[in-house]
Structures are given as C-alpha cells and as structure tokens.
Amino acid sequence: MVLLSIENLVVEFPASTGWFRAVDGVSMSVNEGEILAIVGESGSGKSVSMLAVMGLLPPAARVSADRLEFDGKDLRSLSARERSKIIGREISMIFQEPIASLNPSFTVGYQIDEVLKAHTSLLGRERRERVLELLADVGIPDPAVKRDSYPHQLSGGQCQRVMIAMAVACKPKLLLADEPTTALDVTIQRQILDLLMQLRRETGLGLVLITHNLGVVAATADRVVVQYDGRKMEEGDVVSIFESPRHEYTRALLAALPERAMGGRLPSVADGLAMEQAQ
Numbered sequence: 479m480v481l482l483s484i485e486n487l488v489v490e491f492p493a494s495t496g497w498f499r500a501v502d503g504v505s506m507s508v509n510e511g512e513i514l515a516i517v518g519e520s521g522s523g524k525s526v527s528m529l530a531v532m533g534l535l536p537p538a539a540r541v542s543a544d545r546l547e548f549d550g551k552d553l554r555s556l557s558a559r560e561r562s563k564i565i566g567r568e569i570s571m572i573f574q575e576p577i578a579s580l581n582p583s584f585t586v587g588y589q590i591d592e593v594l595k596a597h598t599s600l601l602g603r604e605r606r607e608r609v610l611e612l613l614a615d616v617g618i619p620d621p622a623v624k625r626d627s628y629p630h631q632l633s634g635g636q637c638q639r640v641m642i643a644m645a646v647a648c649k650p651k652l653l654l655a656d657e658p659t660t661a662l663d664v665t666i667q668r669q670i671l672d673l674l675m676q677l678r679r680e681t682g683l684g685l686v687l688i689t690h691n692l693g694v695v696a697a698t699a700d701r702v703v704v705q706y707d708g709r710k711m712e713e714g715d716v717v718s719i720f721e722s723p724r725h726e727y728t729r730a731l732l733a734a735l736p737e738r739a740m741g742g743r744l745p746s747v748a749d750g751l752a753m754e755q756a757q
C-alpha cells in the first residue's frame with residue numbers, strides 16, 4: 479500500500495532576484511515497509527522536499543503540489559489539530575547532526591519523555607518504562623544510567639540512537655531520515671543503518687533515506703530517486719539504477735564512487751560528467 483504520494487512538488491524561496499526554485503516538480507511515492515533512497519549532490523533539494531512533507535519549511539517558502547498525500551490523507555489541507563496527530567507521530571524525521579538536534583540542557587530521558595507526553599496518553603510511570611524500553615531497543619547500553627545523561631555525555635553514535643528512539647517512540651508509519659549517518663564514523667554508520675533496517679523489519683515502517691552516499695543506497699534501499707538541481711533525474715529499483723543508469727548525472731555519481739578511484743585520487747562528480755561527455 480502507498481504510504482506517501484507526492485506529485486509535482488514545487489518549493490520556492492524568496493531571493494533578491496525573485497523566487498528561487500529549490501524543488502522543481504518532483505514526484506515520488508513510498509510504500510509501506512519500503513526503503514526509498516533519495517540521492518543527489520548538496521543543494522539538489524532532497525531535504526527541502528521532505529521538510530515540505532513535514533510542513534517544517536519557513537513561512538516565507540512557497541509550496542505547491544498536485545498531490546501531497548500520506549496514508550490517504552491530503553497533507554495540504556490538514557487542520558492544525560489533524561496535523562499534530564500525524565506529524566511527529568505517524569510521520570517522523572531524523573536529522574543529520576545528532577548532537578545539534580538534541581537539546582543540550584535536558585537529559586536524553588527527559589527529551590524522549592517529552593515526545594511520549596506530546597503524542598501518547600501514557601501515564602508518568604508507563605512513560606518511564608517506555609523510555610527505558612526505547613533506549614534498549616536502539617541498542618544504548620545501560621539504559622537506566624544513560625537515561626539521566628545529557629547529550630554531551632554520550633558519543634555521536636549514541637546521540638543518533640537517541641534521535642532514532644525519539645523518532646520511533648510513537649511507532650510511526652513513515653520515517654524520514656535525512657543523512658542519518660553522515661556525521662558518524664564508518665563502523666557506527668553501519669550499526670545505525672542496521673538498526674533502521676531492523677526497525678523496518680520489526681514494525682513495517684516505510685523509510686525515506688536521504689543520502690549522497692551510494693554505498694549506503696546499495697546496502698539498504700529498495701528503490702532510488704536521483705535528484706539534481708531541484709529535479710528528479712531518474713527513479714528505479716536499486717539494481718537497475720546501479721546496473722543500467724539512464725541519466726548522465728546518475729552515471730557520473732556512480733563513476734565517483736570511491737572504489738572506482740584511479741591514480742590514488744578520488745574522482746568527483748564533475749570528473750564523471752567530463753568522462754561521460756568525452757565518450
């Protein structure tokens with residue numbers, strides 16, 4: 479079943495010379511239990527597309543779409559009350575910088591509890607138990623101690639796990655993960671990705687994984703959307719995107735993978751595009 483359906487999404491920001499179009503007619507959908515990766519270079523509009531879904535863009539942004547539906551509900555016409563039932567509860571988002579996304583002044587247990595308070599009817603003692611359960615679920619060692627820690631007392635990987643615990647606290651149907659592993663070292667990246675895949679298996683949530691890392695895409699995604707300069711360049715299942723990319727930009731991205739490095743220097747996307755054009 480289709481969970482998220484986006485058609486012809488356009489997002490513009492006011493600029494000194496008029497309106498700057500950050501997302502230019504993007505369409506995509508995510509099914510239950512599916513991992514959709516959105517790849518593309520920095521500034522290609524990946525985050526802005528998902529912030530539009532969450533309704534988290536600044537008021538000055540101009541957003542339009544022919545369709546913006548979650549679980550059969552039109553996200554464009556929700557009342558504030560309906561929105562608060564869906565956003566942060568049925569759809570949640572995790573961001574790139576775990577430490578910056580947590581509030582340094584409160585313990586991680588308090589911050590997870592706030593999510594439960596806002597979106598569930600659990601009582602104080604039940605919430606305390608649920609906080610411990612969530613910390614254990616995301617693989618935080620010694621949850622009873624870590625619950626009372628402040629973000630700076632945890633490692634980057636542990637903070638990202640706390641963010642994931644907050645995001646899945648209300649058992650969302652859809653999780654939007656914006657570069658969830660970029661700030662982490664490679665072994666921790668792997669663990670966080672494994673955790674997201676495990677949550678997908680156990681809860682059947684749909685996952686949108688925003689990344690510029692094609693290695694991460696190959697290891698996790700079912701389908702891929704390639705974005706460039708605010709537009710969708712191509713879309714397909716992960717095998718066909720890797721084996722027979724149709725668009726020049728996707729081929730350039732693939733050519734820039736580290737394992738294709740030549741002469742001790744990592745190629746850039748610009749090198750890939752130059753190679754494409756030379757052929």
Ligand SMILES: Nc1ncnc2c1ncn2[C@@H]1O[C@H](COP(=O)(O)OP(=O)(O)OP(=O)(O)O)[C@@H](O)[C@H]1O
Nearest residue numbers: 491500518519520521522523524525526527536690
């Ligand atoms: N609040 C804003 N006001 C003006 N322009 C913005 C705003 N947010 C994003 N943009 C612009 O929109 C474009 C797309 O940004 P976006 O963050 O979606 O890129 P991205 O593909 O997610 O890149 P990254 O991988 O670096 O996060 C960029 O040019 C960015 O500068």
